[in-house]
Structures are given as C-alpha cells and as structure tokens.
Amino acid sequence: xxxxxxxxxxxxxxxxxxxxxxxxxxxxxxxxxxxxxxxxxxxxxxxxxxxxxxxxxxxxxxxxxxxxxxxxxxxxxxxxxxxxxxxxxxxxxxxxxxxxxxxxxxxxxxxxxxxxxxxxxxxxxxxxxxxxxxxxxxxxxxxxxxxxxxxxxxxxxxxxxxxxxxxxxxxxxxxxxxxxxxxxxxxxxxxxxxxxxxxxxxxxxxxxxxxxxxxxxxxxxxxxxx
Amino acid sequence: xxxxxxxxxxxxxxxxxxxxxxxxxxxxxxxxxxxxxxxxxxxxxxxxxxxxxxxxxxxxxxxxxxxxxxxxxxxxxxxxxxxxxxxxxxxxxxxxxxxxxxxxxxxxxxxxxxxxxxxxxxxxxxxxxxxxxxxxxxxxxxxxxxxxxxxxxxxxxxxxxxxxxxxxxxxxxxxxxxxxxxxxxxxxxxxxxxxxxxxxxxxxxxxxxxxxxxxxxxxxxxxxxx
DNA sequence: CCGTCGCGTCAGGGTTGCGTCAAGGACGGC
DNA sequence: GCCGTCCTTGACGCAACCCTGACGCGACGG
Numbered sequence: 029x030x031x032x033x034x035x036x037x038x039x040x041x042x043x044x045x046x047x048x049x050x051x052x053x054x055x056x057x058x059x060x061x062x063x064x065x066x067x068x069x070x071x072x073x074x075x076x077x078x079x080x081x082x083x084x085x086x087x088x089x090x091x092x093x094x095x096x097x098x099x100x101x102x103x104x105x106x107x108x109x110x111x112x113x114x115x116x117x118x119x120x121x122x123x124x125x126x127x128x129x130x131x132x133x134x135x136x137x138x139x140x141x142x143x144x145x146x147x148x149x150x151x152x153x154x155x156x157x158x159x160x161x162x163x164x165x166x167x168x169x170x171x172x173x174x175x176x177x178x179x180x181x182x183x184x185x186x187x188x189x190x191x192x193x194x195x196x197x198x199x200x201x202x203x204x205x206x207x208x209x210x211x212x213x214x215x216x217x218x219x220x221x222x223x224x225x226x227x228x229x230x231x232x233x234x235x236x237x238x239x240x241x242x243x244x245x246x247x248x249x250x251x252x253x254x
Numbered sequence: 255x256x257x258x259x260x261x262x263x264x265x266x267x268x269x270x271x272x273x274x275x276x277x278x279x280x281x282x283x284x285x286x287x288x289x290x291x292x293x294x295x296x297x298x299x300x301x302x303x304x305x306x307x308x309x310x311x312x313x314x315x316x317x318x319x320x321x322x323x324x325x326x327x328x329x330x331x332x333x334x335x336x337x338x339x340x341x342x343x344x345x346x347x348x349x350x351x352x353x354x355x356x357x358x359x360x361x362x363x364x365x366x367x368x369x370x371x372x373x374x375x376x377x378x379x380x381x382x383x384x385x386x387x388x389x390x391x392x393x394x395x396x397x398x399x400x401x402x403x404x405x406x407x408x409x410x411x412x413x414x415x416x417x418x419x420x421x422x423x424x425x426x427x428x429x430x431x432x433x434x435x436x437x438x439x440x441x442x443x444x445x446x447x448x449x450x451x452x453x454x455x456x457x458x459x460x461x462x463x464x465x466x467x468x469x470x471x472x473x474x475x476x477x478x479x480x
Numbered sequence: 481c482c483g484t485c486g487c488g489t490c491a492g493g494g495t496t497g498c499g500t501c502a503a504g505g506a507c508g509g510c
Numbered sequence: 511g512c513c514g515t516c517c518t519t520g521a522c523g524c525a526a527c528c529c530t531g532a533c534g535c536g537a538c539g540g
Contacts (some may be wrong), residue, residue: 112358119364124372125351126365132338138345139352146350146372182516199396219519222498229499237499246497246526247409248396408527445530448487455488463488472486472537 030144033074034058035065035091036106037084045078048133062086066094070211074101076144078136081107081118089121096122098207102143106131158193160241160254162234165193172232179231184209188224192242192252201249225250256370259300260284261291261317262332263310267355271304274359288312292320300327302370304362307333307344315347322348328369332357384419386467386480389458391419398458405457410435414450418468418478427475451476 032054034045042058049056057072059065062083069077077095081088092103105123107114115126124146125139148168158165163174170186172179181189187209192200202221206214214220225244229236243251258280262268268284275282283298285291288309295303303321307314318329331349333340341352350372351365384391389400396412398405407415413435418426428447432440440446451470455462469477 112361115361116364119361119368122371124368135338135341135345138342142345142350145348184517197395197397217518218497220517222500223518226499226501244498245396248412251395410528443529444486446528448489449529452488452490470487 029053029055030076031055031057031072031074032140033065033068033072033077035060035062035077035083036080037061037082038080041080041106044133045136048137052137060084062088062091062094065091066212069095069099069101070213075147076102076104076140078104078106078140079123081105081109081114089117092118092121092123094212098204098212100147102147104136104139104143106136158196158254162241163232165189167193174232181231182227185224185227185231188221189228192250196252196254199245199249199251203249205249221250255279255281256302257281257283257298257300258366259291259294259298259303261286261288261303261309262306263287263308264306267306267332270359271362274363278363286310288314288317288320291317295321295325295327301373302328302330302366304330304332304366305349307331307335307340315343318344318347318349326373328373330362330365330369332362384422384480388460388467391415393419400458407457408453410450411453411457414447415454418476422478422480425471425475425477429475431475447476 032049034042034049034056035058036042036045037060039060042060046056046058057068057074059068062085065077065079065083068074079088079091083091088105088107092105095101095103102124103122105118105126106129107118107126108129109115110128118126124143127136127139156167158167163172163179165172167190172181172189188205191205191208202218203215205221206217210217210220225242226236229239229242233239233241241253243253245251258275260268260271260275260282261284262271263286265286268286272282272284283294283300285294288311291303291305291309294300305314305317309317314331314333318331321327321329328350329348331344331352332355333344333352334355335341336354344352350369353362353365382393384393389398389405391398393416398407398415414431417431417434428444429441431447432443436443436446451468452462455465455468459465459467467479469479471477
C-alpha cells in the first residue's frame with residue numbers, strides 16, 4: 029500500500045485530502061507543521077509527501093531541504109503563492125511538483141499518481157535483478173533468492189540491503205546508511221549496522237565469517253560487491 | 255550534456271524554448287508534430303521531452319503512450335487546455351508534469367530541472383576516475399585499483415589521497431594537508447605526513463623508494479602527479 | 481669536516497572499531 | 511492474554527588502525 033504524508037496547517041484541507049486519499053486505498057499520515065513533518069517522514073518512511081509551503085513553524089523550502097538531506101521521496105508542493113519565484117525556489121530545493129491553491133482534487137490525485145509511479149523503479153512486467161554467484165536480489169518484487177529458495181528478510185534487513193545494492197560497487201558511509209535506513213536523526217549508532225550487517229551476511233553469504241559481497245571498510249562504511 | 259526534445263507546432267513557442275534552452279547549455283531537438291516527435295525520440299534518445307498536447311497530426315496523449323511503450327524518459331506536457339480532465343488524462347497516460355499556457359519561462363525551466371534531476375540514477379555523478387600508468391582512483395566509489403586488484407586503504411590514507419588527487423598537479427602545503435585530513439588544530443605535525451605518505455607510496459607506487467606520482471617538495475609540501 | 485635540518489623507515493603500544501552473542505522490550509497476531 | 515517476531519542495547523574478545531619515538535640518510539652551510 030502506498031503511504032502518503034500530508035503536511036498542512038489548515039485542518040479542513042488536511043481533512044479533505046485524508047478523506048480522498050483513504051477512499052483510494054492510500055495509507056495516510058498527517059502533520060500540521062514542519063518539525064512534525066520531518067519527524068514523521070523519518071519514522072514512517074512515506075512513499076510520497078504532500079507539502080504546504082505556508083507552515084507556522086518554519087519555511088516550507090527548509091522542510092524540503094531537510095527531507096532531501098537524506099531521502100529521495102517524491103515531494104508534491106501545495107501553495108497559495110502563485111509567484112514564479114516561489115515555484116522556482118521550491119522546485120530547485122528538491123520538490124518534484126508544485127500545485128497552487130485552490131487546486132482540483134482530481135488533478136492533485138493525478139499528479140500524486142504520477143509522482144508515485146515515477147518513483148517505482150519498474151512499473152511494468154520487467155524486474156530488475158541484481159545477481160551474484162551466491163544469490164539474486166529482485167528490487168522490484170522485494171525478494172531475495174538463494175539456491176532456488178526465497179530468503180526471508182525483516183523490513184530493516186531489506187531496507188539496508190536495498191540501499192547497499194542500489195549503490196553496488198560504491199562505498200556507502202555508515203552515516204548515510206544509518207540515515208537512509210533509520211532516519212535523519214541517526215548517524216552514530218554504528219552498532220545497529222554491525223548487528224544488521226551480520227544478519228545479512230548470515231542469511232546471504234556462503235561463508236558469513238569471510239564475506240565476499242558485503243565488504244567492511246573499517247572506519248568508513250560498507251560496500252556491496254557483485 | 256542534457257538533451258531536450260521540444261514538440262510543438264507553433265514556431266514562435268519552439269523558437270523561444272530553443273533559445274532559452276540553448277542559452278543554458280542544453281542540447282535541443284525539435285519536432286512540429288507527433289510522428290516526427292516519436293521518430294526523433296527513438297533516434298536521439300533525449301533526456302527529457304517537452305510536449306505540446308495540441309498537435310496537428312495526432313492526439314498528444316497518444317504521443318505520450320507511444321513514448322511510454324518503450325521509454326521512461328521524463329515528459330513535461332505543455333497545453334493551452336486548463337480543464338482538469340485533460341490534465342488527469344495526460345498524467346495518467348504517463349506524463350510527468352503538466353504546465354498550462356501561457357507559462358513563465360523560469361517556472362518551466364525549474365520544472366525541467368526537477369524532471370531531469372529525478373531521472374538521474376542515484377547520487378548524480380557517475381564515477382569520476384583518475385588514472386595513472388600504475389593505478390586508478392575512483393573518487394565516487396572510494397576505490398583504488400592497481401593491476402586489476404582493489405587496494406585496501408585505511409580512512410586516513412584515503413583522506414590524504416583524496417586531498418592530493420583533488421589537487422592533481424598542484425603543490426599542496428604540509429599545513430593544508432594536515433588541516434584537511436587531521437583537522438584545523440593541526441599544522442606542524444609533519445611526522446604524520448611522512449608516515450602516511452610512505453604508506454600510500456608502498457601501496458600504490460611501483461617503486462616506493464623512487465616515487466613517480468607522490469612527489470615530495472622539501473620544506474613545502476607534496477604533489478600528486480598523474 | 482662537522483653540525484643541523486628535513487625526510488624516509490621501522491616497530492611497538494594504546495586506542496578505536498568491528499563481529500558476535502544474548503537478553504530485554506515493543507508490537508502485532510491468534 | 512499468550513506467543514512469536516523484530517528491534518534495540520549492552521558486554522566481550524580480537525584485529526586493525528593511529529600515534530609516537532628512535533634511527534639513518536642525504537643536503538646544505540658554517
């Protein structure tokens with residue numbers, strides 16, 4: 029199910045959006061200000077964010093920057109400001125779309141669908157697989173196959189694997205891993221990484237004590253190698 | 255360079271777009287109708303398409319479908335129709351954004367940037383390699399390859415190498431190296447440099463006692479030469 | 481010729497970081 | 511209310527890394 033985070037300080041707008049979204053089988057969280065929005069985004073990892081720029085506690089553009097610091101979630105900006113300058117600023121800060129109030133609900137929902145569709149790596153029949161000699165990762169189906177059998181991963185394990193595979197061959201810093209998997213307020217809890225890397229290796233490596241695909245770069249981060 | 259395909263049957267709009275895009279270092283193709291657009295898209299593989307819905311030969315939505323049949327290139331729709339229904343149709347057919355005429359050039363360009371940015375795979379920059387006759391440095395992946403095998407570097411070694419490669423060909427003073435690698439409170443501990451330069455040379459130079467890439471400038475600093 | 485200075489090399493020791501295991505606690509399903 | 515799964519947290523051993531001091535060498539100048 030697609031999860032949406034609605035950020036707006038006007039209750040009637042939030043209510044209208046929530047009703048319409050839930051009627052279309054979206055899962056919805058809502059936040060009345062920027063601070064709550066950033067916290068919820070970190071906690072719940074929405075698939076798309078609908079963000080009003082006129083918030084009581086902080087500038088909407090700063091919310092965009094705050095999100096973009098660690099996440100690539102699609103952001104659909106909602107604003108009463110029609111000025112071209114406002115739009116350019118928001119879009120260049122990392123927003124994906126900009127809708128001016130008053131807006132048509134049909135249009136907004138269509139733009140939302142477009143944003144979500146775009147973010148899904150493969151919309152059609154094709155899966156994009158990442159294969160190693162020991163196992164195969166299907167990013168689209170969210171499945172891992174090893175020796176003909178599917179491997180069960182917990183949500184956190186999968187999320188970690190996703191980030192690593194997405195950056196295959198590249199070093200991913202501990203901070204980046206922590207922020208992408210656990211949220212932007214994390215960055216030093218390297219023990220989490222140690223525990224979960226061990227889990228992944230136990231489930232996926234042929235010889236977990238001598239990993240060949242999940243490489244540790246001491247003091248820097250981890251690297252996934254095919 | 256980013257390649258844009260502009261599809262519109264009104265010459266003055268095409269001209270305005272082409273001028274503005276070329277001034278911003280985009281590479282631009284243009285098509286006056288849907289058939290030409292589909293052909294050009296297939297031939298030239300643009301990074302983004304700007305598409306007017308009101309074309310002489312076919313419905314704009316069909317052009318979107320034609321593109322989406324084989325490509326995930328971002329499509330930015332341009333249209334004189336303000337009706338919500340038109341927008342929903344275009345977006346659901348696979349368009350990424352919808353701008354109504356008359357449009358502000360600044361806004362359009364911002365939306366274009368957003369569309370292109372989104373389409374970029376991950377961090378943005380692919381791998382930028384620095385090659386010498388003896389080894390290759392991949393700054394993005396944080397990898398060094400020598401003779402087909404990856405060389406393991408410690409964090410401090412990496413940091414030092416990074417600063418030197420970044421200033422390839424230039425002399426870097428000891429003070430600058432110390433401050434960039436060890437922090438601003440360092441500046442006189444040249445023995446650190448001696449030790450770590452030796453490590454780098456031992457791991458990367460063909461003949462560590464006669465370095466050809468990591469050059470010492472006595473009393474001043476060090477220099478990295480390809 | 482000798483002293484000084486800067487650089488390269490080496491080896492030891494303190495410290496940090498990593499892997500592992502296990503226990504406690506939150507959450508959801510039955 | 512019970513049970514299983516998953517996430518968090520702490521403790522411990524071990525390996526790797528970073529710092530440090532000592533020594534030798536060559537260049538330079540007195």
